[in-house]
Amino acid sequence: MARALIPAAVIALLVGWLVMPSWAAPPDQFSEYQVIMWQEHTPAEVAGLAKVGFTATKLRGTGGKIDPVELEQRQASGLPWYVENIVTDFLSPYHRYTPGKPNTWLFDDAKARRRADPTDISIFERQPGLSDPEWLSAVKARLMNVVRSQSRYRPLFYNLADEAGIGDLAAAWDADISPTSLSAMRQWLRTQYPDLEALNRQWDTDFGSWEDVAPELTDAAVRRADDNFSGWADFKAWMDVAFARAVRAGTDAVHEADPVALAGLEGGQTPGWGGYDYSLLAPAVDVLEIYDHGDAVELARAFNPGLIQLRTTFGQGLREHHAAWRHLLLGGRGMIVWDERNDVVQPDGQPGPRGRDIAQLVSAMRVVSPELMAAAPSPDAVAVLYSHASFRTGWILEQRARGTNWSDRDAAREYEDNAWRASRRQILGRLREIAVEPRLLSSRMVEGGALRQDGLRVLVLPHAIALSQSEVDEIVAFARRGGLVLADADPGTFDQHSRRRSLPPLAGVAELPEVMIRTGGHSSPEALASLASLLRSAGVEPRADLRGPDGLPATGIEAHWLGREDATILALQTRSPWSAPGQIQIRLLKPAAIEDLRNKGPKERKQQFSLALDPISPTVLKIVE
Structure with missing residues (x-):
């Protein structure tokens, strides 16, 4: 079947290229710092967005369905788009929009059932199961259908789901004990232990066969006095694997339908529960929009160096500017703008207060973003x-x-x-x-x-x-x-x-x-x-000694070293707004040619120098020895 699909995908790509509108995103969409509008806007407002630096919008693909009227509006808008929330019902069932209900209604219902009957463990059968072969097959077909229909337009990426998780976001939960999950877990356990005897020794159990193996749930684990949580911990580790595998299956489906397409997730949570072991999750996607908590951004970059990272901005002002700059220094390649108050552009397309703020910020960032995005840690x-x-x-x-x-x-x-x-x-x-x-x-x-x-x-x-x-x-x-x-x-x-x-x-x-x-x-x-x-x-x-005006080690600074073939980049930013002294002394290990990438001027060869560190935005130095 795969051999039959590949030629069709290639033909679709070639046809799509021939009819690709002039406004479509280039193959390397993220060579430019992206600014993406999430909310719907009129054609006049979208034209105004482009003037203040926006590069893309979104197209809803909920459940694999794309409204032809909405697609036509996107084509007429003049901006590329990404496709949103294609399999949220699979990856985010406990936290997704449902008309007339809170986002967490399914999770809330499960918790209410647990309060009513704590012995009812059926609540831990995830709906749907991440290892359910029927769901995995349906999700693959849905994604491939969407990608094939959209490939001619070259969307920025295909978002599998928003705020996905095993349960509700990063909440602790004992899903999934459904039959398909437990069967897959037993197969995985065979790769973790040489034989059943070894598992029984580790867990302190006496299972007679692999088919008998069942995990220990949290209610039992918290009662343990022997400090052997193996049966519980292995189950939790398995669920992180199952979640990453399900996400990876979605990414693979996108790639099978269009080898140059990108698959992603939005709403990445803090490292912890919910499938958020970033050593497993980050390599499962091409694009990841993450809430920067618990060092999630740094972890994701470390475990998938080629990952395209985005962040969502909800406000404006200096603290927002500081966070956006920091994300760029940590490898970020764009932002999604949440415009719930509709204050980015006015109905006539003129920038609103927040639009002017974003334009100022993005204009400054794009002075150095090409150099930063072309470098690696x-x-x-x-x-x-x-x-x-x-x-x-x-x-x-x-x-x-x-x-x-x-x-x-x-x-x-x-x-x-x-x-x-x-x-x-x-x-x-x-x-x-x-x-x-x-x-x-x-x-x-x-x-x-x-x-x-x-x-x-x-x-x-x-x-x-x-x-x-x-x-x-x-x-x-x-x-x-x-x-x-x-x-x-x-x-x-x-x-x-x-x-x-x-x-x-x-x-x-x-x-x-x-x-x-x-x-x-x-x-x-x-x-x-x-x-x-x-x-x-x-x-x-x-590689650099940073001192404050008092001659002591300067505190409250973040230094980022990035490398390119021809140079090294040292970016210095306050750890939080106004957290560092304004004037710092820098001494490098050896003399080098220094160029300030944000304030263009002549290169100077020096080893020791001082600079005024802005309380919000970074200093970005290009160093050539």
Whole structure:
């Protein structure tokens, strides 16, 4: 069947190219910083949007259906579009628009049923199941039909769903225990354990066959006193795999229908529950619009370097400008504008207050966006581990006191801070404050030998309380080669299945210096100096020394190092608006030709210089040695 489909897709592409309107997006749509309008607007208003810098709109594709009148309006508007929410009913059933009902009505109903009868576990059968072959087949057919009908217009991308998740967004939930999910889970478990006996040893169970294997649900896990959560944790890990596989199946369908098309998701949530293990999710799509919480943007870029990242803007003003600039420095390639108040353009197409604000911001960003978007992160020899197993383990330990009330938590509660996120946020922030570009590694990357590559000298383990034996072995070997291992708590006290070990496996290997202890506040100059000294002891010299007017390490700054074949880019921005001193002193490791990409002027060769750091927008320096 695939051989029959490919020629048809190619023919459709060729025909579409021949009839492609002059306004259609070029094949490399994201070579330019995109500004996309989400809400509907009149033709006069759309013309006004183009004048203030907008490059695209959206076309609804809900349920795979495209309104021909709406399509005709998009064609007449003069701007390209992306296709919205094609399989939201599959990927976002618990959080999607339904006329006359709240977005979360299906999830609310399931929680109400649980309150009425806590023993009714049928509520954890996801509707629809992510591993249901009938749904997967129907979703594939729907996506391919939409893509084939749209390929001649070259949409920016095809959005599979908005605010997708296993349950409601990033809420904790015990879906999916449907028969198709459990059958697929058992097949996956066979790839995780050499045999059933090994699983029974790990879980402390006595299943007689693979068909008997059933997961432990959260109600039972929170009652455990033996600190062996393996049957629960493996189920949770499986659901992250199932969610990523379902998303990947959608992406594959888009690519099969049109090999040059892009598939994406909108509304990416904080790392945690709901399928938001970014080491699995980010590689499953081409485009991802993410809410920047829990370092999600940095994680997604690390695990899919070619990912096209977007952000949605809901407001205006200096704080919004700061967030937009930061997203660009972290690899962002565009913004989606949410215009619920209809204040971007007026009915006659003239810019409204917010339209003028966006125009000013985008105009400034596009001065440097070509250079930034053509560059890639230029990391130092410092790696930071992202351990999703540690998230699961920390969560179940915290929830034991709540007992079965864990399910009362909604998605918003899962955005509350925890040790896992706070530890990573602190070390990533401090590394950037001392002008060190970190390399984020997933557990799978470490297991695959990432610590043996790229000349790494330092490994940081932020709240890495759950590590596999393969991770432990790689970390021990890294330390024996002279690598420095830093942690803020005894790492690996649990294995990757959330079962407590009898002894800490990295005792005497991982150092726990004071600078790694979570403080919950802003960095002090002393803490930054201490961290820089630790890195130097391991052979990592920060490429720039940043000092405030008092001569001490400057705090409240984010430094981003990007590389191109001909140059290095150093971008400096306040961590938050007005968080850094206005005047800073910079000393590079060696003299270099410096060019300010935002304020064009003659290149100057120097090693030490001062600059006035804007409280909102970054300074972007091109450095050629």
